[in-house]
Amino acid sequence: MRELTYWQGVQEALTEEMARDEMVFLLGEDIGVYGGAFGVTRGMLERFGSERVRNTPVSEAAIVGVALGAAVTGMRPVVEIMFMDFITLAMDQLVNHAAKMHYIFGDQAQVPLVVRTPAGGWRSYGPSHSQSWEAWFLHTPGLKVVAPATPYDAKGLLKTAIRDDNPVLFVEHKLLYATKGPVPQEEYTVPLGQAHIKRAGRDVTLVTYSYLTLMALEVAQELEKENIGVEVIDLRSLSPLDINQVVASVKKTGRVVIAEEGHKTGGVGAEVGMQIQERAYEYLDAPIQRVAAKDVPIPFSYQLEKHILPSKEDIYRAVTQVMAQI
Amino acid sequence: MPELVDYLRTMLLIRRFEERVDKLVAQGFIKGTSHLYAGQEAVATGTCSVLSREDYITSTHRGHGHFIAKGGDVKRIMAELFGKIDGYCQGKGGTQHMADFSIGHLGSNGITGGGIPLATGAALSIKMRHTHQVVVCFFGDGAVNQGVFHESLNMAALWQLPIVYLCENNLYAMSTPVWEAVPLRDLALRAAAYNMPHATVDGNDVVAVREVVGEAVDRARAGHGPFFVEAKTYRFFGHSRSDQRLYRSREEEAQWQAKDPILRLQGTLLETGLLSPEGLSALEDEAMREVEGAVEFAHSSPLPSPEAGMEGLYVPEGRGVLA
Numbered sequence: 001m002r003e004l005t006y007w008q009g010v011q012e013a014l015t016e017e018m019a020r021d022e023m024v025f026l027l028g029e030d031i032g033v034y035g036g037a038f039g040v041t042r043g044m045l046e047r048f049g050s051e052r053v054r055n056t057p058v059s060e061a062a063i064v065g066v067a068l069g070a071a072v073t074g075m076r077p078v079v080e081i082m083f084m085d086f087i088t089l090a091m092d093q094l095v096n097h098a099a100k101m102h103y104i105f106g107d108q109a110q111v112p113l114v115v116r117t118p119a120g121g122w123r124s125y126g127p128s129h130s131q132s133w134e135a136w137f138l139h140t141p142g143l144k145v146v147a148p149a150t151p152y153d154a155k156g157l158l159k160t161a162i163r164d165d166n167p168v169l170f171v172e173h174k175l176l177y178a179t180k181g182p183v184p185q186e187e188y189t190v191p192l193g194q195a196h197i198k199r200a201g202r203d204v205t206l207v208t209y210s211y212l213t214l215m216a217l218e219v220a221q222e223l224e225k226e227n228i229g230v231e232v233i234d235l236r237s238l239s240p241l242d243i244n245q246v247v248a249s250v251k252k253t254g255r256v257v258i259a260e261e262g263h264k265t266g267g268v269g270a271e272v273g274m275q276i277q278e279r280a281y282e283y284l285d286a287p288i289q290r291v292a293a294k295d296v297p298i299p300f301s302y303q304l305e306k307h308i309l310p311s312k313e314d315i316y317r318a319v320t321q322v323m324a325q326i
Numbered sequence: 327m328p329e330l331v332d333y334l335r336t337m338l339l340i341r342r343f344e345e346r347v348d349k350l351v352a353q354g355f356i357k358g359t360s361h362l363y364a365g366q367e368a369v370a371t372g373t374c375s376v377l378s379r380e381d382y383i384t385s386t387h388r389g390h391g392h393f394i395a396k397g398g399d400v401k402r403i404m405a406e407l408f409g410k411i412d413g414y415c416q417g418k419g420g421t422q423h424m425a426d427f428s429i430g431h432l433g434s435n436g437i438t439g440g441g442i443p444l445a446t447g448a449a450l451s452i453k454m455r456h457t458h459q460v461v462v463c464f465f466g467d468g469a470v471n472q473g474v475f476h477e478s479l480n481m482a483a484l485w486q487l488p489i490v491y492l493c494e495n496n497l498y499a500m501s502t503p504v505w506e507a508v509p510l511r512d513l514a515l516r517a518a519a520y521n522m523p524h525a526t527v528d529g530n531d532v533v534a535v536r537e538v539v540g541e542a543v544d545r546a547r548a549g550h551g552p553f554f555v556e557a558k559t560y561r562f563f564g565h566s567r568s569d570q571r572l573y574r575s576r577e578e579e580a581q582w583q584a585k586d587p588i589l590r591l592q593g594t595l596l597e598t599g600l601l602s603p604e605g606l607s608a609l610e611d612e613a614m615r616e617v618e619g620a621v622e623f624a625h626s627s628p629l630p631s632p633e634a635g636m637e638g639l640y641v642p643e644g645r646g647v648l649a
Contacts, residue, residue: 025454051454057484062443062477069447072432073382074455077447093474096437097444103639104419108427110641142639165641 001182007040009151009183010116010172013158014041014078016187018048021076024162025052027067028080028116029060037082038118038177060089064115068098068167071113078162084119084171085128098167099142110165114158119147120173120211120261121293121309126300132210132262132293137169138239138271144192145239147171149213151181153236156190164192173211193240197249201229204255204319207246207272209235212259212310219315228323238268246272247279254285255322259315264292286325289318330591331601331609333375333532337367337588338613340391343400344563346617347390347407351567355625356407360421363391365530365562368587369494370395372535373462376543382430382448382461384441387422388494388561389434392464397429404620410627417630418638430459438499439465439472442491446478449487449552460546461489462539468499470516471507479552483520486551490542491517493556494529500565501573517554529557530587560585 004012018024025048026041032055035042045053056063060081067077081087087094094115101109121130137145144166148154154172161168198213199220208216213234220230231249235242250256256276258269269290276288291314299305344364350356363370366388374395377383385392393403398414406413406424414424422436432448435441445463452459469475470493482489495513497504510516517524523545527538535557542553560582564571571579595601601609 057477057480059477059481061474062446062481065440065443065474066447066450066478066481069432069444069449070451070454071447072427072444073448073451075451092437092440093443097435097440100423101433102641104415104423105425105427105433106415106638107641109425109433144640164643 001184003180004151004183005177006151006154006172006179006181007038007177009155010040010158011044012183013155013162015044015047017159017162018052023074024076024078025054026078026080027054027056027063029056029058029063029082031055031080036080038174040177041080060086061093064090065093065097067113068093068111071111072101072109076112076162078114078116081115081117083129084117084133085131087115087117087133094143094167094169095140099140102166103142111167112165113167114161114170115167116170116172118172118174120175121298121305123174124300124302124305127297130298130305132260134169134171134238135262135267135271138268142167143239144168144237145171146192146237147210148236149176149210149234151179151183153190153196155183156188157192157236160189160192168192171210175211179214190236192237193242194236195242195245196234196236197231197245198234199230199232201231201253203229203253204257204322205231205233205246205249205253206257206259206315206319207233207235208259209238210261212261215312216259216315219312219319222316223319228319230319241272241275243272243275243279247276250276250280251283254283256284256288257291257315257318257322258288259291259310259318261293261310263295264290265295267292286322289322291315291318327600329375330533330595333371334588334591334595334601335609335612336371336395337532337591338609339400339616340364340367340370340394341588342613342617343390343394343620346621348563350407350621357409358420359566359568360407361388361566362561362563363388365582365586366494366496366559367391368532368535368591369492369529369557369559370464372532373492373539375536376540377430377460377462379429381459382432382445384432384445384448384461384463385434386441386464386466387434387436387438388466389422389424393424393426393431393434396431398426398431400616400620401623404624405627408624408627409629410624411630412623412627416634439469439475441465442469442472442478443474445489446482446487449482449489450485452488453485458547459488460543462492462543463489464492464494466499467493467495467497467504467508467513468502469493470513479517479520479522479554482552483522486549488546488549489552490539490546491552491554492539493554495556495558496561498565498573503573512556514554514556522552522554524554524556526556526558529559530585530590532587532591
């Protein structure tokens with residue numbers, strides 16, 4: 001199978017959906033000639049023109065609000081928010097408007113809106129360009145949240161998100177853009193709300209998503225040498241959350257580690273861990289362990305940043321810790 | 327101008343509706359709060375008179391008047407205020423969240439200025455779909471200090487979108503007088519910063535509103551871009567149910583009562599003979615009957631089942647696009 005990078009997977013999804021449906025269009029800051037801050041839309045302006053690859057002023061709240069207005073009147077906008085940190089500026093439009101419109105107004109209001117945004121650290125971009133805020137949006141009924149880890153999933157999930165009539169927050173990771181993986185030439189989509197077992201294992205369930213999936217797989221490889229079988233589950237979608245697949249794995253292994261890049265308190269791990277506890281408490285042989293960013297802002301200096309963000313060592317330690325419990 | 331009688335009919339309906347809502351809130355039949363439009367009827371009526379059913383509006387927290395003027399069903403509006411199943415949103419929205427897309431009403435809004443980008447996006451959509459509709463975006467004087475107001479006007483002017491921004495300056499954002507919040511005499515001047523044509527109009531004169539908004543709508547429809555209208559007006563009730571109106575004087579209120587848009591229109595109609603005193607009282611009765619019918623309808627409509635609160639979070643997959 002041919003290989004594509006993650007950014008190419010995202011771009012192919014955008015291109016194919018724009019070719020398939022003329023209602024699909026892009027809007028965001030510097031997505032035209034510049035091709036987006038991370039180059040995802042490079043070359044798309046030439047192909048689709050400035051109406052459909054619509055460069056906007058620096059106005060995140062209105063970008064999302066305008067896209068919402070276009071979405072409820074028949075268009076299918078795909079927004080790019082340059083850094084996930086900037087989504088704070090569009091919170092009202094996402095949380096008070098986009099997420100609620102169908103619930104309140106009923107079937108007359110369909111919201112086929114996708115907001116793509118790069119998240120994550122390890123780039124020395126400092127405290128306002130390195131964050132992973134997806135946990136906030138699990139707390140927002142009505143929003144779907146997707147965070148793919150591979151080029152294959154990035155393409156397939158984005159195509160599904162664009163065809164979905166509900167608002168979807170599509171979280172990409174800066175460190176994933178250059179990673180490569182198999183992506184078939186032929187048309188395919190990946191459904192939202194389905195986790196993926198990246199690696200089977202009998203001893204411990206390691207639940208993660210986005211960039212940390214790559215770390216988790218490396219740790220699982222190392223632990224294999226120590227004869228510990230780690231089952232790595234990539235959630236892919238955080239909302240809807242495929243808790244059934246997670247619980248099925250936990251019932252097999254009895255031990256769980258949840259790894260995420262967001263801050264620990266009130267994070268994705270807190271939610272997933274509690275749901276496991278609610279559904280599979282009697283199967284647990286050890287307390288659930290969480291690996292996450294520490295509860296301070298993401299500092300600039302790479303030495304500090306590395307210390308605050310979760311590491312492979314943290315994951316390794318958490319797995320061995322749950323394995324040590326009898 | 328026989329349409330003036332229609333305007334009076336609409337304005338009376340809004341006024342009687344709002345007065346009745348005020349009582350129903352006091353009696354506890356309507357829970358929560360309500361923001362009443364009485365005093366501002368000429369703005370919604372004059373504006374919506376130049377729109378077609380397909381044209382869009384976005385509304386505000388003070389939205390009953392906009393909805394009625396755009397052709398909303400007072401029975402279903404009232405039922406929504408009661409939180410009943412026959413309301414426009416089956417009781418999920420209430421006073422600040424109602425919509426009827428079939429008549430171009432894209433929603434009232436509980437966030438000050440929150441509908442401004444949405445309206446702007448609807449205008450972008452019109453332009454991209456080539457449907458020749460126009461959007462009127464209603465908001466109050468308080469909204470002109472929100473970030474999305476500036477962001478949206480900028481985009482609309484940049485992209486020459488078919489939208490009319492209609493600022494109802496009723497002098498107070500809740501209790502804060504506009505002169506303490508904006509260093510401009512005319513809020514329409516805000517549009518100048520975005521190179522957007524603008525006008526200030528007497529919002530208590532339905533004919534003046536119709537003329538100004540009519541021109542703005544025509545030019546937007548013809549592809550000449552956005553327009554900003556400031557309608558100076560006054561709300562007769564307080565901001566909401568709990569408001570003691572400590573921030574404004576009874577004298578000021580009396581001055582504006584004297585400029586009541588309904589009395590002014592009635593006066594014109596009676597003077598010119600377009601309406602007889604008997605005709606007027608017939609209109610009054612008609613408005614009263616319609617409102618009482620709406621109240622009865624709302625009373626008799628059932629409450630939603632508790633489980634209904636769990637329904638409709640998502641559009642089911644595979645539904646396809648809105649036509």
